[in-house]
Amino acid sequence: MIAVVGSVNRDLVARVEHHPVPGETVLGSGHETMPGGKGANQAVAAARLGSDVVFIGRIGADEAGRDLIGEFEREGVDVSHLTVDPEAPSGLAIITVDDAGENSIVVSTGANGRVSPSDVEGASAVLMAATVTLLQLEIPMDAVLAAATGSEGIVILNAAPAAHLSAELLSAIDVLVVNRGELATLTGSGDPGSARSLPVPVTVVTLGADGARIVRADTGESVAAMETTPVDTTGAGDTFCGVLAAGLDDGLSLESSVKRAVVAGSMAVMAIGARTGMPTGPELEGALRTLGS
Numbered sequence: 027m028i029a030v031v032g033s034v035n036r037d038l039v040a041r042v043e044h045h046p047v048p049g050e051t052v053l054g055s056g057h058e059t060m061p062g063g064k065g066a067n068q069a070v071a072a073a074r075l076g077s078d079v080v081f082i083g084r085i086g087a088d089e090a091g092r093d094l095i096g097e098f099e100r101e102g103v104d105v106s107h108l109t110v111d112p113e114a115p116s117g118l119a120i121i122t123v124d125d126a127g128e129n130s131i132v133v134s135t136g137a138n139g140r141v142s143p144s145d146v147e148g149a150s151a152v153l154m155a156a157t158v159t160l161l162q163l164e165i166p167m168d169a170v171l172a173a174a175t176g177s178e179g180i181v182i183l184n185a186a187p188a189a190h191l192s193a194e195l196l197s198a199i200d201v202l203v204v205n206r207g208e209l210a211t212l213t214g215s216g217d218p219g220s221a222r223s224l225p226v227p228v229t230v231v232t233l234g235a236d237g238a239r240i241v242r243a244d245t246g247e248s249v250a251a252m253e254t255t256p257v258d259t260t261g262a263g264d265t266f267c268g269v270l271a272a273g274l275d276d277g278l279s280l281e282s283s284v285k286r287a288v289v290a291g292s293m294a295v296m297a298i299g300a301r302t303g304m305p306t307g308p309e310l311e312g313a314l315r316t317l318g319s
C-alpha cells in the first residue's frame with residue numbers, strides 16, 4: 027500500500043501563446059477546470075497502475091472539495107484520511123500552458139496550508155503499514171517532516187515546489203526526486219552530479235525530454251525518455267513520482283521503477299491537464315512493449 031501525504035487542488039488551466047511577463051496581459055484561447063495538486067496527482071498516477079493508495083490531506087468544505095473527493099473515489103484512492111477543513115477553501119492552481127507545452131503555475135494553497143502534524147499522526151497506522159510513503163512540498167514542512175519520520179516503509183520525497191530541506195528531513199528520506207531547478211535550490215547547481223553532496227541514499231533527477239538520472243554516492247545511471255511532442259508538461263513530474271512509487275510498492279528495483287516512471291512521464295505530456303495523459307497499467311505496459319523495455 028502507498029500512503030500519499032500531500033496537496034489537492036482544483037486547476038484552472040488557460041492556453042496562451044506565451045506566458046505573460048510582469049505587467050503584461052495576454053489573451054488566452056479558452057480555459058478549463060481540472061483536478062490537480064501535486065499530492066493528489068501522484069496518488070492518482072499510482073492508483074491508475076493498480077496500487078492501493080491512501081491519501082492524507084485537507085480539502086475545503088466547498089463545491090471544489092466535493093468534486094475533488096469524487097475524482098479520488100472514481101480513481102479508487104482511499105479518502106478516509108482526507109479531512110474536510112471547516113474554514114479554508116480548497117486549494118486552487120492557476121495554470122497557463124504555452125504553445126511549447128511549458129506551464130507556469132500559481133498555487134493558492136487554501137486547506138492544503140492547514141495540513142498539520144496532528145493530521146499525520148491521525149493516520150499513523152497507515153504510515154506504519156505503508157510499503158511506500160510519497161511526499162511533496164505543497165503542504166507545511168512540519169507535516170512533511172511528521173510523515174517522513176512517522177513512516178516505516180520507503181520514504182520518497184518529491185521536493186517540489188523547490189525549497190530548502192532541513193537535515194532532519196533529509197535524514198528521513200530514502201529516495202529524493204527533484205528536477206534541475208529543485209536540485210539547484212538544494213545544492214546550488216542543476217548538474218545531476220551535485221546530488222552527491224546531499225545526505226540521502228539516492229536522488230533521482232528528472233530531466234524532462236532527457237529522461238532521468240539516478241545518482242548514488244559512487245554511481246550514476248541515465249534513463250532515456252520516450253520521444254514526444256509535448257502538449258502540456260503539467261503533471262509529468264507527478265506521473266513520474268506516482269509510477270515510481272507504484273513500482274517500488276510492487277517490489278521492483280529502483281532502476282526498473284525509474285524506467286517505467288520515465289515512460290509514463292513522457293506519456294503524460296501528450297494531453298492538456300495534469301492527469302489526462304497519465305497512463306493506466308495496460309497503457310503503460312503497451313508503451314513499454316512498443317519500446318522493447
Ligand code: RIB
Nearest residue numbers: 035062063064119261300
Ligand atoms: O504538478 C502539477 C500540479 O501543481 C498541478 O496540478 C497544480 O495543482 C499544482 O499543484
